[in-house]
Amino acid sequence: MTTIPTTQKSLVLPAEGSPYTVVETAVPHPGPDDVxxxxxxxxxxxxxxxxxxPIFSWLIPGYPFITGTDGAGVVVEVGENVSNFKTGDRIVFxxxxxxxxxxxxxxYAITTAALAAHLPESVSFDAAATLPATFGTAALIFFNPYAETECLGLKPFWEEGGKGAYAGKPIFIVGGATSLGQYSIQLAKLSGFSPIITTASPHNAALLTELGAxxxxxxSLSADAVLAEVLKVAAGKPFEVAMDAISSPETQSIAYQVLAPGGxxxxxxxxxxxAELKKDGxxxxxxxxxxxxxxxxHRKIGGEIFARLxxxxEQGVVKPNAFEVLPDGLAGIVGGLERLKNNQVSAKKLVARPQETPA
Ligand SMILES: NC(=O)c1ccc[n+]([C@@H]2O[C@H](COP(=O)([O-])OP(=O)(O)OC[C@H]3O[C@@H](n4cnc5c(N)ncnc54)[C@H](OP(=O)(O)O)[C@@H]3O)[C@@H](O)[C@H]2O)c1
Structure with a gap:
């Protein structure tokens, strides 16, 4: 049986404007529905x-603040109502x-058991940690029918008639090499979209083609050239759906122009x-x-998606991103975030192992 310590290391933003710091915090206890x-x-x-x-700090609910939305590990304690996990299970959440x-x-973290997935032995914890935030986001964007202002509401590929439901319809995915883009390409392929057109640096073309683009x-082409190329590939077929994993003002404008009326x-x-682009209504x-x-x-369909993940x-229907493990556990995240900020990471997820945090 695993001994659960009372304290642990956490990477914390202690106060507004202060940098991420590794500190000692209490290990939380699971509620009845948690692990x-x-x-x-x-x-x-x-x-x-x-x-x-400053632009995004208003999203922080309070200080000290701990973040991180990709977890993979082992269940060490279960709440009294939990029936789908037991201690020792491998989990991704x-x-x-x-x-x-x-x-x-x-x-250590707690999570709602109904929103987590069992992790097959064939998938490493590091690979699994590339999935939850961006695969979860891509799947919600594509398939959640309960959030019309947030999601596309496409027919889920796992439901009857869902696999290949959009055969022959083009889709445009901006930023295919992002983690979000790579999972979106895989979901677009499962949904049958064709052609699946994406933007990326040329060195990522082989990877994205393998995933389904x-x-x-x-x-790096000009906005006008990207727009012209995407429309040329579709050869007059209307784009009912587009997804912008980058969402800069420039890429949003391209994606909006690619889209057909009513898309x-x-x-x-x-x-x-x-407003100028939108004025035609x-x-x-x-x-x-x-x-x-x-x-x-998102909870209803989120639970369904993670239960099926x-x-x-296991079947290789969804492939985790390539990854690079950072040194020094939680402490290594700080340098990793700097690399992300400076656009120094291409087509892979940076992963940290919290248990390897130096004392
Ligand atoms: N709203 C939400 O809930 C939500 C959830 C997840 C992510 N996001 C946001 O979605 C974005 C993507 O996140 P992520 O984690 O998937 O990103 P990521 O994996 O860190 O993205 C890195 C990739 O971005 C690509 N890239 C950069 N600028 C580009 C451009 N102008 N056109 C095409 N590709 C470009 C690069 O492609 P190349 O290597 O090919 O050059 C690079 O491989 C971020 O802004 C993130 O904050 C939002």
Missing amino acids: LVKIAATGINPFEWKVTT QGFMKENAQATFQQ THVVDR ALALSLPDQIS DAKRIVFIHGSVHLPQ TGWL
Whole structure:
């Protein structure tokens, strides 16, 4: 039996404007519907450096603040109502930045058992830690029918008639090499979209083609050239759906113009499309996701997605991102976030192992 310590190491923002620091915090106790997880690996997301800047710091619910939304590890304690996990199980789950106890930048975290997945032996903790935040977000964007302003509401590929339901329809995915983009390409393929057109640096074209993209447009081309190339590939077929995993003002504008009247565009950051572009009022629907399965509007389908994730991983239906393990456990996250901020990470997830944090 694993001995659970009373304290642990956590990577904390102690106060507004202060840097991430590794400190000792209490190990939380699971509520009746939760499990306590000893975290073997956590993925790192751009949000975690953005939230230290004045533009995004309002999202922090209070200080000291712990974040981290990608968790993989071993269940060490279960709440009294939990029937789908037992101690010793391997688990992958989305952390929740609204509750320090549910954040993954620490050695132990609690999570809601109904929103987590069993992790097959064939998938390492490091690989699993690339999944929860961005795979979860991509799946919610595509398939959640209960959040019309956030999600596309496509027919889920796991339901009858869902696999290949969009055969022959083009989709445009901006930023295919992002973690979010790589999972979106895989979901688009499962849904049958064709062609699947994405933007990336040319050195990532082979990887994205393997995941399901049919055309990779060089992201360094001018906006006009990207737009022309995407429309040329579709050869007149209307884009009913587009997804912008980058969502800069420029990429949003391209994606919006690609979209056919009445189509739906999913954004990963808030809408910055100009009024000038929107003035024709052609009934294009723009959605912006808050990609957490823990939010009330995402819990129902989020639980369903995570319950099925185990099988998808076992069968190779969903492939985790490539990853790089950072040195020094939680302490190494700080340098990793700096690299993400400076666009020095291409087509892979940075992963930290909290248990390897130096004393
Ligand atoms: N709303 C939500 O709930 C939610 C959830 C998750 C993520 N996000 C946001 O979604 C975005 C993507 O997150 P992520 O973690 O998936 O990113 P990531 O993996 O860190 O993205 C890195 C990749 O971005 C690509 N890239 C950078 N600028 C590009 C451009 N102009 N066009 C095309 N590709 C570009 C690079 O591609 P190349 O290497 O090919 O150059 C690089 O490989 C972030 O802004 C993040 O904050 C939002």
